[in-house]
Amino acid sequence: MPMDANEIEKLIKARFPGAEVTIKDLAGDGDHYAAHVxxxxxxxxxxxxQHKMVYEALEGRMGGVLHALALTTAPPKE
Structure with a gap:
């Protein structure tokens, strides 16, 4: 069963309060996403x-219900 983009965003924001999270469904299939955090x-x-921290926030869903995630991360610009 595919994973919803809102669920990905919710998991990331729960781990990183105050984060800016943008999720894009790359293939329209609920399995291939891009995330900018x-x-x-x-x-x-x-x-x-940073990437490891995000993968940990996804609680083991990578490679299972979430097949692919193109990830970009950064701290806020000062």
Whole structure:
């Protein structure tokens, strides 16, 4: 069963309060998304660490109900 974009956004925002989250369904199938996440919690973290944090927020859904996620992350610009 595909995952809804709103559910992805909800999970990310629950882990990163105050984050700016943009989700785009790339194929219209509920399995392939792009997400852009800007969160203050990313400050001082490498890109790999930021992505790992987002994947952890998805609570194991990557590779299961969520097949593909093109992810971009960044801390807020000061």
């Amino acid at each position: 800007v969160a203050p919690q990313f400050k001082g973290k490498t890109r790999v660490q």
